[in-house]
Amino acid sequence: MKVGVRFPASVRRSSGGFTLIEILVASVAFAMIVLVIKVTLLSSLELRERGQSRMDKLNTHMRVMEVIEKDLRQCLLTETTFAQDFKGDTLNGGVSRTDQLEFYTLSGVTLTNLPWGNLQKVRYYLEQPMGEGREELSEGLTLYREVTRDLNPSVQNIILPQAIANRVSSLAFQYYDGEFWQENWDSTVDESKLPVAVRVRIEFLLDETLKNNRSNSSRDQTSPFIQSTIALMAVPQIEEEETESEPTADDA
Template identity: 30%
Template structure:
């Protein structure tokens, strides 16, 4: 049998290919999709890096502030003895048997002057510092392994440490903070010094304490700014001297600025970047306020108010 012929108006099915416009449109859409995926991945990685940097900064700031706070809470307090309030038997006997012709006023004046001079020259353990540095006399028991050595490493060859129960801990910024050294190495950051109290006093008297601090290695190069404020019971001040103030502050406020580590590395490589530009790259200012329970505030106003209240109540009861 023979197949019947196809109609003249019916053509066989043939597969058509993509035109040039369709190919270009598909390539463009694919490129847009790939670019969107790449942008999303880049944004995600950037957000992840920023979050990781913020967490590292917060952990570093928390560690440093807690360490400073622990040193402040362990401050050693030894109140000087006021010899004017001590009455010795010899002084009492002399008061009752003053020889005739001796000037009693001149003798009392001489004793008072001598006592006042001795009290003013006496060093008081406590807190000393200004807005950019602090020095804390800390009472800390030495470890058992430290008794095997006559001297201990203090971080500086000019000022070695020794075993003692009272240490002087100092916090400050490196003098070259915000600058780049000649070899391109960044030497800024937070310095911490912990040396025997007597050796610290000797270094202060000889003038070798500042040069010894410059040989210390920073414990946190990321710190570019440091500030201390001291509360005396009525206002915040930027300096404190326990000898002049007669004791410890009520509280100490510590604040520091930390830059990202990547920014610090870029600042090390690029010597043309200024410290102001480095300061602008900081994200947060971390702060901590430490209350000192051993501090003695100004109790004159409290005493006056208590006396006034007591006298008022007594008058009301009498009426």
């Protein structure tokens, strides 16, 4: 006599393998996991590229500010015909400014055949870059550093303009006289002296990629800028005058 073993219907169905619905559900779940991983990876790569681009531009902007700081820290005034003025003008007031600054500095490479071998005249200003056909080369203004090396009046000056920053929207200089910040400075009028410090602010245009990306926050929509306050170090002449005015032991 044979005795047969009967299994439940659910057990008999499961022993036959996965059903079509189970395979479809598993495929959809796997596809969603892959999609999430892809989106996360692409977002991470985009964020990394955006951060790297910002760091590269920030480093470039900081190098521009370092050049300006080096020139200002070594500026000077003398009683000779070589370095007699420090002039800063505000050409356009308001939010967007196009100031210019002209002064003498000892930041140049030393030339042994000149009486003031490391002295040079430097001028900072903004200008719209133009091509040979007078067409605009880029959006925004270009910051130029114009250097005059040979300051001998009997010799034709060698002027070397150099573009040090592009896509600039504003250049502002402010001058500290010891009490207040001034918008303009002219050493030929103001008792032939230098300001105590100079504040420099350079604003740049917003990148098109950030401007067109509506998903960016309002913080990303602000125009990038760099700002620095430079204390002028050309004060030995003032200190010398103060020491000469102090009474000595012999005078007593």
